[in-house]
Amino acid sequence: MRTLFLAIVAALAGIGGASAQSFPSRPITLIVPFAAGGGTDVTARIIAERMRSSLGQPIVVENVAGGAGGVIGVERAARAKPDGHTIVIGHWGTHVANGAIYALRYDLIRDFTPISLVARTRWFIVARRDLPANDLDGLIAWLKANPDTALAGTGGLGTPEHLAAVLFQNMTGTRLRLVPHRGASPALQDLLGGHIDMMIISSSIALPYVREGSIKTLAVMDEGRLAEAPDVPTVDEAGVPGLYFSSWHGLWAPSGTPRSVVEKLAGAVVDALTDPACAQRLVGLGQEIFPREQLTPEALGAHQKAEIAKWWPIIKVAGVKAE
16 A cells, blocks of 8 residues: 555656646746836737747737736736746836835735846936036035925836935935826926926936937936946936936746746746847847846845835835825
């Protein structure tokens, strides 16, 4: 009887091993927790197209829109079967900021298994062309001389533009009047029209205007200059060291997904991001590929936790809460 029992256990273990080795056994669903056509959707489709050749199965992009901040789509991924056939693409907002802004029915750490970072986008501090300041020090001096006067555009409550502006105020000792818009692009149009004074905006949206000089670009919020805008100083060079902000994308699977499956998915991401054609498409969108050593599940997990530790206190002190 004992021999029969051991034989059954061995057989079941063999089935489990074979299942992991044969992954994927059917098309993979990649949930995009936003409507089609946005930056996250475009990034997902570029990555999915290249990952298919590594995994040998189609990756079907499924847009799950309708939830504030992508909450509905991310929750759907959290509740999916943890076999690697449903994964989700998220970013700084969905997997960091949302945990401090919304009452989530899932845990951003416990309910997900990190797969890999994808790419990041660096951010500019910009101002209207006729603002009476020509560098970051000048802007800060002008803001301090006119507290609660300057209009700073944001993409709405809890958006990266909003929270980056909160960080800016905290680190510079300035006070802005934050003006919410229905997205970053409408806010930028108001800046171009001179209706607001400044904003913090992603390079992927602002680069064309930075290059043509239709807005004042005072600094990039990073320790290194942006290759696509080499004349723009870093915040360290401009006088506010450490005023860093960047948005980023990553891929996650539901918690409990087998390690071997996660590693296979992570390997497919590496294959995609080290493919020159795929990488160039992302760079063309103003994104920056993470170094090879950061394209691991461990690196994404550590990065996400570090961002949560940094941003949740800032968000909570600022009183940013979904209504």
